[in-house]
Amino acid sequence: MSKEERFVKQITAxxxxxxxxxxxxxxxxxxxxxxxMKGIMVIRPYGYTIWEHIQRLMDRRIKETGHVNAYFxxxxxxxxxxxxxxxxxxxAPEVAWVTxxxxxxxxxxxxxxxxxxAIIGSMYAKWIQSYRDLPVLINxxxxxxxxxxxxxxxxxxxxFLWQEGHTxxxxxxxxxxxxxxxxxxxxxxxxSELAIPVIEGRKSARERFAGATETYAIEALMSDGKALxxxxxxxxxxxxxxxxxxxxxxxxxxxxxxxQTSWGVxxxxxxALVMTHGDDSGLRLPPQVAPVQIVVVPxxxxxxxxxxxxxxxxxxxxxxxxxxxVRLDAREEFTPGxxxxxxxxxxxxxxxxVGPKDIKENRxxxxxxxxxxxxxxxxxxxxxxxxxxxxxxxxSLFDQALQFRRENTRDVADYPEFKETIESKRGFIRAxxxxxxxxEDKIKEETMATIRVIPLKEEAGPSPRECVCCxxxxxxxxxxxxxx
Amino acid sequence: MSKEERFVKQITAxxxxxxxxxxxxxxxxxxxxxxxMKGIMVIRPYGYTIWEHIQRLMDRRIKETGHVNAYFxxxxxxxxxxxxxxxxxxxAPEVAWVTxxxxxxxxxxxxxxxxxxAIIGSMYAKWIQSYRDLPVLINxxxxxxxxxxxxxxxxxxxxFLWQEGHTxxxxxxxxxxxxxxxxxxxxxxxxSELAIPVIEGRKSARERFAGATETYAIEALMSDGKALxxxxxxxxxxxxxxxxxxxxxxxxxxxxxxxQTSWGVxxxxxxALVMTHGDDSGLRLPPQVAPVQIVVVPxxxxxxxxxxxxxxxxxxxxxxxxxxxVRLDAREEFTPGxxxxxxxxxxxxxxxxVGPKDIKENRxxxxxxxxxxxxxxxxxxxxxxxxxxxxxxxxSLFDQALQFRRENTRDVADYPEFKETIESKRGFIRAxxxxxxxxEDKIKEETMATIRVIPLKEEAGPSPRECVCCxxxxxxxxxxxxxx
Numbered sequence: 001m002s003k004e005e006r007f008v009k010q011i012t013a014x015x016x017x018x019x020x021x022x023x024x025x026x027x028x029x030x031x032x033x034x035x036x037m038k039g040i041m042v043i044r045p046y047g048y049t050i051w052e053h054i055q056r057l058m059d060r061r062i063k064e065t066g067h068v069n070a071y072f073x074x075x076x077x078x079x080x081x082x083x084x085x086x087x088x089x090x091x092a093p094e095v096a097w098v099t100x101x102x103x104x105x106x107x108x109x110x111x112x113x114x115x116x117x118a119i120i121g122s123m124y125a126k127w128i129q130s131y132r133d134l135p136v137l138i139n140x141x142x143x144x145x146x147x148x149x150x151x152x153x154x155x156x157x158x159x160f161l162w163q164e165g166h167t168x169x170x171x172x173x174x175x176x177x178x179x180x181x182x183x184x185x186x187x188x189x190x191x192s193e194l195a196i197p198v199i200e201g202r203k204s205a206r207e208r209f210a211g212a213t214e215t216y217a218i219e220a221l222m223s224d225g226k227a228l229x230x231x232x233x234x235x236x237x238x239x240x241x242x243x244x245x246x247x248x249x250x251x252x253x254x255x256x257x258x259x260q261t262s263w264g265v266x267x268x269x270x271x272a273l274v275m276t277h278g279d280d281s282g283l284r285l286p287p288q289v290a291p292v293q294i295v296v297v298p299x300x301x302x303x304x305x306x307x308x309x310x311x312x313x314x315x316x317x318x319x320x321x322x323x324x325x326v327r328l329d330a331r332e333e334f335t336p337g338x339x340x341x342x343x344x345x346x347x348x349x350x351x352x353x354v355g356p357k358d359i360k361e362n363r364x365x366x367x368x369x370x371x372x373x374x375x376x377x378x379x380x381x382x383x384x385x386x387x388x389x390x391x392x393x394x395x396s397l398f399d400q401a402l403q404f405r406r407e408n409t410r411d412v413a414d415y416p417e418f419k420e421t422i423e424s425k426r427g428f429i430r431a432x433x434x435x436x437x438x439x440e441d442k443i444k445e446e447t448m449a450t451i452r453v454i455p456l457k458e459e460a461g462p463s464p465r466e467c468v469c470c471x472x473x474x475x476x477x478x479x480x481x482x483x484x
Numbered sequence: 485m486s487k488e489e490r491f492v493k494q495i496t497a498x499x500x501x502x503x504x505x506x507x508x509x510x511x512x513x514x515x516x517x518x519x520x521m522k523g524i525m526v527i528r529p530y531g532y533t534i535w536e537h538i539q540r541l542m543d544r545r546i547k548e549t550g551h552v553n554a555y556f557x558x559x560x561x562x563x564x565x566x567x568x569x570x571x572x573x574x575x576a577p578e579v580a581w582v583t584x585x586x587x588x589x590x591x592x593x594x595x596x597x598x599x600x601x602a603i604i605g606s607m608y609a610k611w612i613q614s615y616r617d618l619p620v621l622i623n624x625x626x627x628x629x630x631x632x633x634x635x636x637x638x639x640x641x642x643x644f645l646w647q648e649g650h651t652x653x654x655x656x657x658x659x660x661x662x663x664x665x666x667x668x669x670x671x672x673x674x675x676s677e678l679a680i681p682v683i684e685g686r687k688s689a690r691e692r693f694a695g696a697t698e699t700y701a702i703e704a705l706m707s708d709g710k711a712l713x714x715x716x717x718x719x720x721x722x723x724x725x726x727x728x729x730x731x732x733x734x735x736x737x738x739x740x741x742x743x744q745t746s747w748g749v750x751x752x753x754x755x756a757l758v759m760t761h762g763d764d765s766g767l768r769l770p771p772q773v774a775p776v777q778i779v780v781v782p783x784x785x786x787x788x789x790x791x792x793x794x795x796x797x798x799x800x801x802x803x804x805x806x807x808x809x810v811r812l813d814a815r816e817e818f819t820p821g822x823x824x825x826x827x828x829x830x831x832x833x834x835x836x837x838v839g840p841k842d843i844k845e846n847r848x849x850x851x852x853x854x855x856x857x858x859x860x861x862x863x864x865x866x867x868x869x870x871x872x873x874x875x876x877x878x879x880s881l882f883d884q885a886l887q888f889r890r891e892n893t894r895d896v897a898d899y900p901e902f903k904e905t906i907e908s909k910r911g912f913i914r915a916x917x918x919x920x921x922x923x924e925d926k927i928k929e930e931t932m933a934t935i936r937v938i939p940l941k942e943e944a945g946p947s948p949r950e951c952v953c954c955x956x957x958x959x960x961x962x963x964x965x966x967x968x
Binding site for chain 2: 045077
């Protein structure tokens with residue numbers, strides 16, 4: 001089988017086997033490939049370009065809110081992780097250990113960072129002396145290693161890329177304000193740029209980051225009805241500052257421990273794009289992060305290289321100069337139909353077709369990837385219509401995902417209904433919870449559903465207000481789901 | 485001693501102790517700090533922002549020449565490195581080894597990448613089947629670990645950041661063309677953006693990258709007279725493609741091994757900026773990569789917060805809106821003189837002062853960091869003059885460095901003169917070499933000077949054309965120097 005034939009071969013239908021569909025899409029679109037080591041992937045240029053757009057758009061938001069970037073070491077001495085036992089226990093099963101440097105065995109083994117609170121805390125202790133040094137608002141873009149047993153490209157891999165913000169503040173209130181500011185920054189980013197609606201909220205104590213006072217998260221519903229955590233923002237309180245002795249002289253000249261936060265999003269967001277927007281024909285990428293926003297396909301009939309290709313090239317040039325990410329597919333060895341399906345699979349939001357008849361009529365054909373709708377556009381109006389259409393696609397992908405989530409968010413009032421719903425329909429379940437971990441554990445064990453978030457704003461939940469598990473008073477409304 | 489007092493304390497003079505001056509500058513300007521592990525540094529925001537500008541400007545050039553970014557794994561199985569013995573032997577003494585994942589000992593230990601030829605080669609073998617798949621032009625931005633015994637911030641550290649390009653081609657000629665294209669891309673980048681003149685050329689066989697057919701490099705002269713390798717571009721021939729079995733079907737349907745290149749620059753470039761342009765007052769940063777290009781300092785006399793600050797703020801706003809990276813230093817706790825010396829130390833290219841008298845005269849004072857020259861400028865002409873002045877500073881820093889290099893590049897015709905020159909004057913020495921490694925070794929052993937590059941273009945060398953060491957026929961003209 002030649003490399004080319006693979007493109008037309010039918011990919012597994014999403015409805016038939018979601019998991020296989022996901023893996024096939026990622027390989028066939030050349031977003032990622034498996035490295036020859038278990039659980040490790042290579043991010044290929046098509047996938048990495050999406051990450052570059054995510055980085056660019058997120059980095060801008062991070063800087064606009066006053067943060068600066070830095071770079072901390074990959075290796076963390078074991079003794080540093082051990083300083084904070086809860087933190088160590090949370091991460092120890094997942095740590096890769098360096099024991100030798102060159103030919104020599106190290107005196108102390110080094111963790112390959114599973115997260116950077118410990119190493120950053122030790123540096124902040126050196127850098128912060130006075131309230132004048134606060135707040136410290138630092139972010140880093142880095143690779144992270146967690147030795148995972150079960151892996152899936154982009155969603156759970158031994159190595160992944162992320163950004164991790166680490167801040168230090170004078171007061172508890174400021175740290176809490178920062179934690180929520182970032183939570184909403186993440187929400188806005190994911191909804192505006194990735195066109196994925198999320199629910200923001202607080203995690204239960206059991207789902208908290210190891211060492212955090214409070215963990216907040218944004219959660220989205222994938223199109224198979226499972227939830228995906230898209231980003232977390234932790235209020236660390238003074239937990240790490242006491243362990244790493246990060247003290248400052250306050251305005252009254254007293255020694256105080258700083259109040260800290262940490263927060264991150266990762267290459268997992270790329271997996272979320274696939275699982276939220278993809279369909280049986282492949283990816284559907286939001287224009288904001290699509291490596292190619294528009295593909296121009298000349299209809300190759302007759303003398304097309306003389307007649308059609310120059311018109312297609314002129315369109316490509318016009319759109320490129322207008323600032324769009326555009327590609328002209330002038331390959332001779334493929335038919336237009338072949339090219340259509342290849343670029344559909346790759347999720348390019350908009351296709352511009354131009355053929356002999358279109359040239360005669362001074363027009364081009366726009367075809368939207370999201371709803372496969374055709375539109376004839378006069379060449380004079382092309383750039384304007386393309387711009388509008390890309391905005392429509394971005395909005396439409398969000399709306400489609402939001403509608404799906406609404407249809408798949410259900411209130412349940414009792415446990416049998418809970419179990420039945422999670423088994424037959426998945427999706428988010430809104431239910432009351434007494435606040436007792438025993439109920440949380442029982443639900444998880446019996447249904448594989450966990451509390452994804454406890455919403456921050458008051459919501460009218462189902463009636464009666466009783467814990468869906470034990471029937472005692474419902475203390476908190478929670479969103480439950482099976483999750484990745 | 486308070487944190488503030490440290491700023492005014494005299495730093496070690498460059499002429500007195502260059503090495504100590506270098507380390508002090510880096511710590512005091514908060515470019516970097518030592519991590520609590522030997523040989524590992526933290527890149528603080530001020531240093532990292534310079535790296536971000538280097539990345540941005542270099543990434544643009546890399547993409548404009550048709551390359552795309554991707555991300556390959558941090559870990560490389562030992563067996564992969566072992567496939568290529570010359571490569572393994574070149575890097576084995578510097579490799580950090582991961583032996584445990586979580587609680588389990590790994591069956592095969594993993595190298596933390598010292599460079600990525602082996603892992604990338606194994607992927608290219610999967611991805612490349614036909615000449616239609618070529619060329620493959622991939623770059624990655626990544627962290628690298630080399631277990632160094634003697635370290636120095638930015639110049640030689642256990643972990644550093646870099647970009648590494650890895651390309652595969654149909655023919656040997658194309659690979660050679662790529663190798664040189666990148667060499668000149670690096671030269672143009674370093675000279676235009678970092679204002680550091682470099683000599684481009686070929687390395688001797690002894691200085692070649694482990695596994696390369698030919699290594700090319702750009703070399704600069706630091707202001708202490710030692711050379712620094714600023715970037716390398718390797719023609720790998722078919723060396724790795726034969727080991728990793730990277731074959732393709734050519735246009736005549738024969739199986740061939742691809743021809744490869746690899747090339748990189750690293751955070752070492754930041755060290756080069758310090759050592760090339762810095763003076764006794766601290767850093768002097770080229771405007772193209774300076775985190776802050778302009779600092780606006782209000783002269784705080786009398787009622788300055790009412791009278792002067794609004795004028796300074798208006799200037800800051802005007803310059804920011806014109807696209808400059810500008811900072812207003814409105815801190816109350818420091819005198820203008822203090823601020824001047826702090827920002828001079830941090831290398832900010834241009835200072836704008838405004839005081840009560842300037843306001844009356846409708847002007848501001850521009851002070852260039854590079855030559856400390858003052859210039860009174862009418863407010864109406866401010867943005868234009870600032871733009872011109874920054875261009876002048878960028879050009880002037882290059883010219884100053886070029887002049888230094890010219891004054892410190894010397895032709896020598898015999899070995900006693902060579903030894904005397906390297907000992908008393910350092911700098912580059914141009915001399916003939918017979919091409920025999922015995923002479924190269926002898927020179928290195930006796931003088932600590934190595935062949936930095938053999939220039940690509942014919943140069944009229946010293947007379948007579950005899951090897952500076954053995955007096956046999958001089959086959960190649962070489963630039964010798966002691967190097968970092």
